[in-house]
Amino acid sequence: MTRPISIEMVDLKTQYDRLKPEIDAAIFAVIEQSSFIKGPALDAFETGLAKYLGVKHVIGVANGTDALQIALMALGLKQGDEVLVPSFTYVATAEVIGLLGLVPVMLDVDITTYNVDIAKAEGLITKKTKAVVPVHLYGQSAPMDEILAFAKQHNLYVVEDAAQAIGSSYCSKSGKSGKTGTFGDIGCTSFFPSKNLGCFGDGGAMFTNNDELASKIRMIANHGQPRKYVHQVIGVNSRLDTLQAAVLLVKLQHLDDFALRRQRVAAAYDAAFLSIKDIVCQEIVPYSSHVYHQYTVRITNGKRDNLQTFLKEKGVPSMIYYPIPLYKQEAFSSYFNGEPHAGTERLCQEVISLPIHTEMKDETQAYIIEMVQSFFS
Numbered sequence: 001m002t003r004p005i006s007i008e009m010v011d012l013k014t015q016y017d018r019l020k021p022e023i024d025a026a027i028f029a030v031i032e033q034s035s036f037i038k039g040p041a042l043d044a045f046e047t048g049l050a051k052y053l054g055v056k057h058v059i060g061v062a063n064g065t066d067a068l069q070i071a072l073m074a075l076g077l078k079q080g081d082e083v084l085v086p087s088f089t090y091v092a093t094a095e096v097i098g099l100l101g102l103v104p105v106m107l108d109v110d111i112t113t114y115n116v117d118i119a120k121a122e123g124l125i126t127k128k129t130k131a132v133v134p135v136h137l138y139g140q141s142a143p144m145d146e147i148l149a150f151a152k153q154h155n156l157y158v159v160e161d162a163a164q165a166i167g168s169s170y171c172s173k174s175g176k177s178g179k180t181g182t183f184g185d186i187g188c189t190s191f192f193p194s195k196n197l198g199c200f201g202d203g204g205a206m207f208t209n210n211d212e213l214a215s216k217i218r219m220i221a222n223h224g225q226p227r228k229y230v231h232q233v234i235g236v237n238s239r240l241d242t243l244q245a246a247v248l249l250v251k252l253q254h255l256d257d258f259a260l261r262r263q264r265v266a267a268a269y270d271a272a273f274l275s276i277k278d279i280v281c282q283e284i285v286p287y288s289s290h291v292y293h294q295y296t297v298r299i300t301n302g303k304r305d306n307l308q309t310f311l312k313e314k315g316v317p318s319m320i321y322y323p324i325p326l327y328k329q330e331a332f333s334s335y336f337n338g339e340p341h342a343g344t345e346r347l348c349q350e351v352i353s354l355p356i357h358t359e360m361k362d363e364t365q366a367y368i369i370e371m372v373q374s375f376f377s
């Protein structure tokens with residue numbers, strides 16, 4: 001099979017070319033109005049996203065990391081309070097906990113779903129444990145029924161890190177279904193360009209059904225001011241630019257189509273890898289849809305790194321999200337003195353993410369699949 005000219009993990013340019021007329025019009029409308037901060041497109045996007053998510057409040061902020069930080073600030077936690085967080089996630093989830101003088105208490109994850117296993121938190125609860133931050137890794141919801149029940153039992157706030165899962169749906173055992181990120185006290189997401197709903201720079205948002213938390217979040221994100229030049233608490237300056245909101249409002253109309261395109265790519269990979277015994281695909285859980293921010297599988301028998309090298313030689317990019325358990329990172333070493341987490345350790349050794357995006361061509365994917373198959377044959 002001939003090698004496609006260049007294969008990327010994410011193809012943002014082709015997606016832009018496809019949506020160019022709509023996006024360019026939205027951007028130029030903002031420039032014409034020259035209302036760059038808190039302009040009308042921001043309000044329209046916040047309202048549009050709230051409607052899409054079925055949630056009362058959406059507050060745009062500067063990025064996903066800020067969203068997580070402001071969420072924890074809004075909960076009024078005190079220095080030294082403990083926050084449960086998976087040890088297998090992007091650094092931002094745990095970083096903001098430490099930044100605020102709170103203590104990240106790390107949880108192992110399940111090797112089949114890659115999401116947090118809340119049962120592992122049972123022995124870790126102390127008087128200081130105040131919140132849990134589940135991450136919906138790669139686009140599939142964490143088991144929220146179990147997490148919410150656990151949180152209720154131990155009186156914990158739940159802040160969902162939905163940076164990789166915007167648009168996916170969760171269905172609880174009681175039959176209640178809704179968008180991932182809207183079940184806890186506050187949901188957080190990122191509009192980093194490569195995220196499923198990506199803008200043209202940095203962006204993020206928080207969602208909540210709680211009116212009081214919503215006004216606190218707005219106040220904190222705006223220098224702690226409930227009204228202009230009145231500063232009630234120490235806050236931050238974290239805004240979603242009007243230009244970014246205008247781009248996002250266009251892309252929001254395509255978000256479900258983006259998910260379908262990603263799901264189609266994932267299904268083709270799954271089908272092709274079924275017969276390869278060294279590849280273990282991610283378990284598809286019955287309680288969540290999967291929007292495939294990443295297509296990530298486990299490569300067993302120590303072959304992962306060789307596969308990655310082989311693919312690179314064949315022009316196929318791949319990524320390891322994430323290669324090192326958080327507790328093994330120097331920045332977090334002081335927070336951890338327990339046994340290594342079996343699930344996280346194993347995933348760091350075995351996971352590999354393959355190219356997936358909304359513009360994948362059949363021929364390109366066929367080439368990627370053929371290269372993976374040839375490595376194992």
Ligand SMILES: *Cc1c(COP(=O)(O)O)cnc(C)c1O
Pocket residue numbers: 063064065066089090092093135161163164189190191192202203204
């Ligand atoms: C991308 C991401 C973030 C941070 O978002 P930024 O917008 O880059 O700050 C946080 N958590 C997870 C799981 C992410 O994937």
